[in-house]
Amino acid sequence: MPKNSEFVKFDKVDKSYDGKVLVVKDLNLNIAEGEFITMLGPSGSGKTTCLMMLAGFETPTNGEIYLDSNPISNIPPHKRGIGMVFQNYALFPHMPVLNISPSFMNFHDLIFNTNTLINLISFHYSK
Secondary structure, eight states: OOOOTTSEEEEEEEEESSSSSEEEEEEEEEEOTTOOEEEEOOTTSSHHHHHHHHHTSSOOSEEEEEETTEEOTTSOGGGTOBOOOOOOGGGOTTSOHHHHGGGGTTOSSOOOOOOTTEEEEOBOOOO
16 A cells, blocks of 8 residues: 555644744645654744644644644644654753663654754654
């Protein structure tokens, strides 16, 4: 069976916290089934906001997010099957950076990346 080229789809997604300033503007992004992506940008560029919307902890101001062709913007986080880990070395102050990542390699549905500039996410999907 061919992989879904739009397994995760952000369709014209905007996000504003104050109703004035858009922190995410007109995001159109397709992520194929099984594909890994990185989101790279400076602080305040909307990376975490996009991940929070995908995971269901924030809702888009406009537009829709789809998972396997189904709209998910109104589905609660615990019913989405998506995991998210915040990156912060301060969570493990007793461990050298090179030892942090291998400690998470047991997780099949979650990828933890120790690089502070890159957020790497994994989407849980049925085989």
